[in-house]
Amino acid sequence: MNIKEMLNIADRIVFEKTGKHLDDLQAAVLRGTLQRETYKHIAKHFDCSESSVKQVGSQLWQILSEELGEDVSKTNFRSAMERLQVSLFSNVVQDHVRVRNINFCGEARYPLDITNSHPPNQETANSKQTKTLHQDLSEMPELGDFFDRTPELDTLTTWILQQRSRLIALTGISGIGKTSLAVQLLQQIKDEFECVIWCSIDASYTPDEFEHKLIQFFSHSEKQDLSPTNQKRLPLIKYLQNHRCLVVLDDVHNLFCSGELAGKYKPEYEEYRSLFKQIEKLSHQSCFLLIGWEQPREVTQFKNPNTPIRTLQLKGLDIAAGREILREYGLEEIDNSEALIHRYQGNPLWLKSVANLIEELGISATELLLDDTILLPEDLKDVLQQQYDRTSELEKQVMSLLARENQPVNLAKLLEKGQISSSDLLNALQSLSRRCLIEKEGSLYTLSPVFRQYIKGL
Structure with missing residues (x-):
């Protein structure tokens, strides 16, 4: 579907809703949107204010959203029109398709003849309800x-x-x-x-x-x-x-x-x-x-x-959800449970693993929290090992460097500490970030306490 055909359909949808065809500014907004122009660029060419263009655009998106039964915006206007084309014309044996109160009739070709329709019947009113096949x-x-x-x-x-x-x-x-x-x-x-x-x-x-x-x-x-x-x-x-x-x-x-x-x-x-x-x-x-x-x-x-x-x-659970896990293991009354949840990053599996170990051995969780001990039960080590084994040798080198640091470090310090080129280091950091194995705070990088403890023990 080309721009002219999309504007033709949009014009008839707006006419059915308002009784008026697209004016020059409305058409300019839709045309500029299809050409990936900004509101500022459209306003400059039409010799009007950017705020006027934004207001017209907002009104158009609301009309189209109501008539097409989905949220239409500047970012998805083209794809919404393409989806409309697919829904209308993918099956050429259809003779008549109704989109809300607009009739698209005849063969699958352009231009379309859109005419006023009768009030929607019950079947049409429920057309937005998708039947699961x-x-x-x-x-x-x-x-x-x-x-x-x-x-x-x-x-x-x-x-x-x-x-x-x-x-x-x-x-x-x-x-x-x-x-x-x-x-x-x-x-x-x-x-x-x-x-x-x-x-x-x-x-x-x-x-x-x-x-x-x-x-x-x-x-x-x-x-x-x-x-x-x-x-x-x-x-x-x-x-x-x-x-x-x-x-x-x-x-x-x-x-x-x-x-x-x-x-x-x-x-x-x-x-x-x-x-x-x-x-x-x-x-x-x-x-x-x-x-x-x-x-x-x-x-x-x-x-x-x-x-x-x-x-x-996906990040870790919040404190309230973390306490629910601890409560399952009878640890809800420990002092400063928030510190334990943070130490294991609110990870449900990690928290369950350490809570189970504490419960089985009868360890005092309060004493455990005093010296920043990181427990690594064997089942948790197995999980960490699976992810560690997937990494490249270059990533392992970078994690080893980060494991020696107790505070977040910047790129310059990592280059100074290791024998890694800047290009390799950047690629490794990007890969580790995509694996969710490192954390980034501004321009600083660090390992989670759990992974730091695991790598130190290798």
Whole structure:
């Protein structure tokens, strides 16, 4: 769909809502938005104030949001129009499609003839309610213990349901609660999708096998709608365009090499790069949620509101949730429990491990906190070992340098202390940050107390 066609559709949507066609300034705002111009640039060309352009834009986004049944903004106007095109014309056998109170009739070609319609009937009024055609949650783990993650749930829900993000990375160190959060999220939003599937990535999922699994799943959901002469399986992207789908990929770190910088694909998994790029670049109405210790390198953590990619790095639990874990092990009454929670970074798995050790051995937790002791039970060491073994030799050198420092250090000091070039050091720090193994405070870097203790013991 070109700019003229998008403006034509937008004009008719606005006319149906207001009884007026787009004026010159409204058309300029929409055209400039499609050409990725700023409000300031649009105002300069139209010889008016930037505030006037912003006000007109805000009114347009509100009208379009109401009529299309989704949040439309300057950042997603083009993709919203493309999704409208897909929903209207992906199936050429449809003779009539209704979007709220606007009729799009006739063949799938432009220009469109949009006419006034009759008042919406009950079926139309409920059109925003998505019918779930098919779900496969056989690989999704049970929720188990779940602690309050309201801000994170709200963020993910907004990205998926309102901003229509296509590719979301949920990352964080082992045991922090990524999978539990995703399970809780899925239970809350799964009925907003026609197709929902949860896949745990392991060695058996080559790119071809994975894509075949999804196509088989989606095609099965369509069988009831296909005539005997039209049961041809489509490319994966077509299913993602034809239906609102949610695909969850757990343990995506299994796609990447151990002993290399973060996010390097194993040779046999290189085709996943093309798949994720396709999901990002091509217009569709579905969402992939990737969960893992590492994420693909192309899924950057840089926050760019103009892309359909989002990354959420999960942090530790707050003090109240941490105390719930301690309460399960009879440790809720210890003095200064807040210090213990901070020491283990609010990591649910780490806190459970050390609380279990304290309970079994009858150690005085209060005395333990007096001398800043870091306990590393064997099960916790096993978890830390798994993540440490994935790192490259270069990253191990940098972690060894950081483990010798009790305070955060800057780049200059790390260069001075180690025999590492500035380029290698920067790459290692970036990789460790993407693995969530180091913390950054301004221009300073440090290891968590738990990892520092673990590395010192190697």
